Amino acid sequence: MQTEKVVNHIVNWLKDYATKAGSKGFVIGISGGIDSAVTSTLCAKTGLKLLCIEMPIHQAESHVNRAQEHISQLKERFSNVKSTKTNLTPVFEEFKTEVTYEGKQTTIDMVLANTRARLRMTTLYYHAGLLGYLVAGTGNKVEDFGVGFYTKYGDGGVDLSPIADLMKSEVFEIGRFLGVPDSIIKAVPSDGLFGDTRSDEDQIGASYPELEWAMTMKDEEKTESDFEGRQKEVFQIFMRYNHSNMHKMSAIPVCEIPNNLK
Structure with missing residues (x-):
């Protein structure tokens, strides 16, 4: 960089x-x-x-x-x-x-x-x-x-x-x-946010270097079947958070009303 x-x-x-x-x-x-x-x-x-x-x-x-x-x-x-x-x-x-x-x-x-x-x-x-x-x-x-x-x-x-x-x-x-x-x-x-010393890694289960790696692997369209051991575990953690928190990262859903109903 x-x-x-x-x-x-x-x-x-x-x-x-x-x-x-x-x-x-x-x-x-x-x-x-x-x-x-x-x-x-x-x-x-x-x-x-x-x-x-x-x-x-x-x-x-x-x-x-x-x-x-x-x-x-x-x-x-x-x-x-x-x-x-x-x-x-x-x-x-x-x-x-x-x-x-x-x-x-x-x-x-x-x-x-x-x-x-x-x-x-x-x-x-x-x-x-x-x-x-x-x-x-x-x-x-x-x-x-x-x-x-x-x-x-x-x-x-x-x-x-x-x-x-x-x-x-x-x-x-x-x-x-x-x-x-x-x-x-x-x-x-x-x-x-919890008033104690817990780290981000404690909460997520993976370090930021590991998450950066997993994010890169996702961008390269890898799947968990491409990995084993700790790499597979980290990739699964990343994908779990990515899927469950997608509502934060996407635009707010808007219910669009068909013109024939207006």
């Missing part, structure tokens, strides 16, 4: 899109992970205004520390960057008092995790609406178009996606080029 040229291409794309949309800048949620770190740095490099928002909900201390380190570094490097913090833990806890808990515990845990992401989306759009900014998404290609590893109308609810055509390994490469803090580069990828 021609890293510097890719960076310049994304920065110019961001600036051009915002200018044509009449937007004054960008809003982005900072999680302490590589995707939000890279995306926010790319947004900052446009020279347009950038608001970085921390939105903790029972967040692991390591995630909070990395997010704060990154925001501090960005503000030192770029004069167009500002930050704010919205503690959503009380909002989340109050929401939990108003809903029922019928069903399996694993299902309840998952829907509450998705609720966290949707509360954050609402917060981002609140600030974006006040300021006339765009909400920048942080999803990479594997998450957005491979396994659908994001929350519909949560972190998937954005105005534009600067890094969604980049594999996770390419995001890391750009992060190193951009000078993202070493603590973030070395951190194990995690969505942070």
Whole structure:
């Protein structure tokens, strides 16, 4: 990958899109992970205004520390960057008092995790609406178009996606080029939606390098019969997520009414 040229291409794309949309800048949620770190740095490099928002909900201390380190570094490097913090833990806890808990515990845990992401989306759009900014998404290609590893109308609810055509390994490469803090580069990828230290790999059952490989194999029209051992297992994991999360990656179904019924 021609890293510097890719960076310049994304920065110019961001600036051009915002200018044509009449937007004054960008809003982005900072999680302490590589995707939000890279995306926010790319947004900052446009020279347009950038608001970085921390939105903790029972967040692991390591995630909070990395997010704060990154925001501090960005503000030192770029004069167009500002930050704010919205503690959503009380909002989340109050929401939990108003809903029922019928069903399996694993299902309840998952829907509450998705609720966290949707509360954050609402917060981002609140600030974006006040300021006339765009909400920048942080999803990479594997998450957005491979396994659908994001929350519909949560972190998937954005105005534009600067890094969604980049594999996770390419995001890391750009992060190193951009000078993202070493603590973030070395951190194990995690969505942070469960308030503990579980990683993305813990949840999915495969690492990002493995998922990138499986995504490439799918594009080459391979099937699970082409593999054995761990490769077969990884390919099955990828295809299972790809199929079950296709509703996230496809356009919303619209019931079209025949003209003779109108």
